[in-house]
Amino acid sequence: MVNVREASGPIDGRPVGSSILPASAYTDQKVFDTERQQIFESRWVWAGFTHWVAEPGSSRPVSVAGRPLLLVRDREGTLRVFHNICRHRGIVLSEQPSTRGRLRCPYHFWTFNLDGSLCGTPYWDRTKGSGPEPEVRDRLGLLPVPHSEWAGMVFVHLGEPTDSAEELLAPLAERWAPYDLTSLHLAEERRYDVDANWKLVVENFLDFYHLPFVHPQVGPAATLLDIEDQVLSEAVIGGYYPRGASAKASGQTAAGGGGGTALPLLGEIPDGLRDRQDIFCVFPNALVFIEPDFYQVIALEPVAPDRTVEHMAVFVAAEAADAAYDTARKNLSDVLFGVNDQDLPVLRALQQGRHSPAADRNHLVPHWDQITARFQHLTADALAQGATANAPMASNAPAKEDP
Known part of the structure; x- marks a missing residue:
């Protein structure tokens, strides 16, 4: 069991102070394995983008x-998610994105329709054209995975969900009701290999304190005083920034104004929201950021204790696909990906720091780190709920308090 350290400075009755998770929670393989089981296999998590399988007949392998x-888009346009395993001998069915429709096993050429049904079994009874009886065929279809689509993202649950993804996302969907997230255009997408634990990526995303120091283009430190922490639900946490500093820095977005052709808004945005950034984590692995004229997702795929794959996508309104907005889209993407690039060496150094024995004497600051503390509590609580005596997590002795 990870030893959770208590300290002063509560948010919603939860302590803020000494780091709640020990340094080993960011470096230990046993902790990482338990997180996969107790967090990523036991709740709704981001699994991909809907544009990865935008066209009917397309499919794309993912890992959760x-x-x-x-991920599969059938001929009728319905999104489906299956375990990517052939029902014969358990080989991975598909390792590359495809648009060819039917899914064919590379081992014995069993073939499956896009609805998961089995449709081809060469020489089933050693005769050409033979196949199983209908009741056997029905039992050998691909195994489905509970899933849901929202705001260009695909969420899946590898267990047996007791609630729906819609319930999880409802607080954010309600808050973002003025934004049209049903008709989006992908401005740009990039994949990053990050040399850091996935939790550090989340914590950095939720850390507003570092913005003027690591990202000086957002403005002076005094602008941070406008940031407000927001806890929409147990699983949706973050904050908002009423000044929209990064939009002003880009000089191209509708919220920020500036030269060039301003991007169209994401729907009928009330005046009161036209100068606001929303920055939220949908626990555990979807980091979302919205302004009136763009929407950004950084989705995380934990690969190892010290490695995380980021899938970062920038979206604009559908009408911004017009060539008249080419420069504005490029400028916006350059700014947002530039911010992410600035974070990479910081994340690498944070990960390196977790190997120091001094890392267990870190101290969260109540005036700035409330949301970080809440995220750490969410993680610790999820691990504690799933831990058993037969599968203990790597422990860490409580650090001595700073004098």
Whole structure:
């Protein structure tokens, strides 16, 4: 069991002070394995983008908690998610995105329709054209995975969900009701290999304190005083920034104004929201950021204790796909990906720091780190709920308090 350290300075009755998770929670393989099981296999998590399988007949393999899954868009345009495993001998069915429709196993050429049904079994009874009886065929279809689509993202649950993804996302969907997230255009997408634990990526995303120091283009430190922490639900935490500093820095977005052709808004945005940034984590692995004229997702795929794959996508309104907005889209993307690039060496150094024995004497600051503390509590609580005596997590002795 990870030893959780208590300290002063509560938020919603939860302590803020000494780091709640020990340094070993960011470096230990046993902790990482338990997180996969107790967090990523036991709740709704981000698994991909809907544009990855935008066209009917397309499919794309993805991985969640190390489990191979397959996103599929059937001929009728319905999104489906299956375990990416052939029902014959258990080989991974597909390792590359495809638009060819039917799914064919590379081992014995069993073939599956896009609805998961089995449709081809060469020489089933050693005769050409033979196949199983209908009741056997029905039992050998691909195994489905509970899933849901929202705001260009695909969420899956590898267990047996007791609530829906819609319930999880409802607080954010209600807050973002003025934004049209049903008709989006992908401005740009990039994949990052990050040399850091996934939790450090989340914590950095939720850390507003570092913005003027690591990202000086957002403005002076005094602008941070406008940031407000927001806890929409147990699983949706973050904050908002009423000044929209990064939009002003880009000089191209509608919120920030500036030269060039301003991007169209994401729907009928009330005046009161036209100068606001929302920055939220949908626990555990979807980091979302919205302004009136763009929407950004940084989704995390934990690969190892010290390695995380980021899938970062920037979206604008559908009408911004027009060539008239080419420069504005490029400028916006350059700014947002530039911010992410600035964070990479910081994340690498944070990960390196977790190997120091001094890392267990870190101290969260109540005036700035309330949301970080809440995220750490969410993680610790999820691990504690799933831990058993037969599968103990790597422990860490409580650090001595700073004098």
